[in-house]
Amino acid sequence: MVTTHGNPTDPSAFMTSFHSASEPFIHHQATLLDKLQTPIWIFDIERERMHYVNAAAVRLWAAETPQELYARDFSSTMSETSRQRLADYLPRLARGEVIDEHWSFYPGGQAISLHCRCSPCVMDDGRPGMLVEGLESDISLDASSLRALEAVRHTPMMVSVFDGQGRLLVRNAAALAARRTLTSLDACFAEHEVAERLIQQLEDAPRCSLEAIMRVDDSERWHHVDLCRATDPKTGLPMIVMGEFDITSRKTLETAQLVSKRQLEVVIEGLDVGLLLEDEQRRVIVVNQAFCDLFGIEAPPENLVGMDCREAAQSAKGHFTEPEGFVDRIEDLLASRRKQSRDLLTMVDGRFLERAYTPLFVADEYHGHLWVYRDITRQRHQEADWARKASTDPLTGLANRRSFDESARRLARSVGEEAIPAALLMIDIDRFKAINDTLGHAEGDKGLRLLADTLRHNLRERDLPCRTGGEEFMVIMPGMLPEQAEATAWRLLRQIAEATIEAEELPFHFTVSIGVTCFKPTDRSIEAVTQRADAAMYQAKHAGRNRVAVRW
Numbered sequence: 001m002v003t004t005h006g007n008p009t010d011p012s013a014f015m016t017s018f019h020s021a022s023e024p025f026i027h028h029q030a031t032l033l034d035k036l037q038t039p040i041w042i043f044d045i046e047r048e049r050m051h052y053v054n055a056a057a058v059r060l061w062a063a064e065t066p067q068e069l070y071a072r073d074f075s076s077t078m079s080e081t082s083r084q085r086l087a088d089y090l091p092r093l094a095r096g097e098v099i100d101e102h103w104s105f106y107p108g109g110q111a112i113s114l115h116c117r118c119s120p121c122v123m124d125d126g127r128p129g130m131l132v133e134g135l136e137s138d139i140s141l142d143a144s145s146l147r148a149l150e151a152v153r154h155t156p157m158m159v160s161v162f163d164g165q166g167r168l169l170v171r172n173a174a175a176l177a178a179r180r181t182l183t184s185l186d187a188c189f190a191e192h193e194v195a196e197r198l199i200q201q202l203e204d205a206p207r208c209s210l211e212a213i214m215r216v217d218d219s220e221r222w223h224h225v226d227l228c229r230a231t232d233p234k235t236g237l238p239m240i241v242m243g244e245f246d247i248t249s250r251k252t253l254e255t256a257q258l259v260s261k262r263q264l265e266v267v268i269e270g271l272d273v274g275l276l277l278e279d280e281q282r283r284v285i286v287v288n289q290a291f292c293d294l295f296g297i298e299a300p301p302e303n304l305v306g307m308d309c310r311e312a313a314q315s316a317k318g319h320f321t322e323p324e325g326f327v328d329r330i331e332d333l334l335a336s337r338r339k340q341s342r343d344l345l346t347m348v349d350g351r352f353l354e355r356a357y358t359p360l361f362v363a364d365e366y367h368g369h370l371w372v373y374r375d376i377t378r379q380r381h382q383e384a385d386w387a388r389k390a391s392t393d394p395l396t397g398l399a400n401r402r403s404f405d406e407s408a409r410r411l412a413r414s415v416g417e418e419a420i421p422a423a424l425l426m427i428d429i430d431r432f433k434a435i436n437d438t439l440g441h442a443e444g445d446k447g448l449r450l451l452a453d454t455l456r457h458n459l460r461e462r463d464l465p466c467r468t469g470g471e472e473f474m475v476i477m478p479g480m481l482p483e484q485a486e487a488t489a490w491r492l493l494r495q496i497a498e499a500t501i502e503a504e505e506l507p508f509h510f511t512v513s514i515g516v517t518c519f520k521p522t523d524r525s526i527e528a529v530t531q532r533a534d535a536a537m538y539q540a541k542h543a544g545r546n547r548v549a550v551r552w
């Protein structure tokens, strides 16, 4: 009927012996197999059918006769894990491998764990079959032990058992699937000497756990590894039981998080803005070096983590020109919570800080707030410089036409609203063309600068002298009554006439004509007042120059 061969690595030899055997001898062999106490059977894995079963094996399935088992449809009763195990066997048996594993049987409710040696064989129709010998029969286990055994067998955790020296004794399906070939504990670890260290460690402690890079069939993976010391119940020899599960995805995620956290720290440290992150209790979560530098804090930023920001604000308020305003504004912003905002802070040492407040919400839940402080002193100075340049005449340094227009408009408005007096002078150099033509343009410029200096040094602080055209100047005089304005005009006229310009060839003098007027509440525009000043100035020109004329 069926024959197995002695050398499982050579299935063809088995076929030869089968065909050369005589019928009676085979029959005799079958009878002999029934006499054995060792359960033996041949299973057709592909069809999930029993192909042969000896008398000792029949009882494992609680059957009365072999025929009963030959007729049985195992596919309907077989568990998915058992089917998977058998499917794994197929290629291994085809390679001629002999597989030693435990299987559980439940004849009549009794639990039996049997050490099965599974060898390849060829069945009558030439297809591959699996010959099983139950090597240790009748190991009766109580139900809970068996359940534990089954759990170990089917768990996705990789369970391997080694002897005291780390040589592999047995392992479950998951451990087998991870590493097809394995002989020692040492071969499990990617790093050398880890196994040796762990074996030593287990001499002092009953168990240990670690996360390690492990070698599996095709690659290296991160595993969580639990090792414990045990004793073989049969031999009394020490054993090491290792349980492993794959944590590669978690480790990859952790590494990515670690990298991005570090990157974030580097970015925060690299920022030249002071950054302070507070939690909802107003405790420091993150602060950078730039923040410490801005406030002259000598301690390293990490020392500030956990600090109470309310107290810190109180002790920092002295840095600001408006200390109470600094603290009150913080409280206002925190009370508003949802609004982002920017403030300008002026420091007592002359610096300007811009402070940005950003409340932090995660999924609509308030998680504290971020303060970003930026030193904008240079920017402010630059802006002031640009503004000054935009409103200053480069030759004389006096306010230019644009600045004159703005100031005159402002003054005209307040004269209209508050009825305060204000005067305007228009000053024009007499016969300036002749100066340019005879002495040259550069000498003419000296005359313009001298006139500017004379105005700058002989007017009140609140008066605004402007160069509004080539050789035309205006003076805005807030609070000045008409007669005072006229007197001032005559004084200036004399001072200008007396001034000497140190020219290259010969020192020279020049005179000016001045028109005087005042701002009136009835003026509809600044053009109205400038036209009056202009008319007065031309009046002075026509009257012979070097004089003051008024037009009220």
Ligand SMILES: Nc1nc2c(ncn2[C@@H]2O[C@H](COP(=O)(O)OP(=O)(O)OP(=O)(O)O)[C@@H](O)[C@H]2O)c(=O)[nH]1
Binding pocket: 395, 428, 429, 430, 431, 432, 433, 434, 436, 440, 441, 442, 443, 444, 445, 448, 469, 470, 471, 541, 545
């Ligand atoms: N050097 C110099 N001359 C200027 C500048 N801007 C205007 N001028 C000159 O100022 C002169 C103005 O001449 P005019 O408008 O004819 O009047 P004026 O010669 O002063 O005679 P009156 O105003 O009638 O007394 C012109 O020669 C211009 O070239 C400047 O920035 N520098």
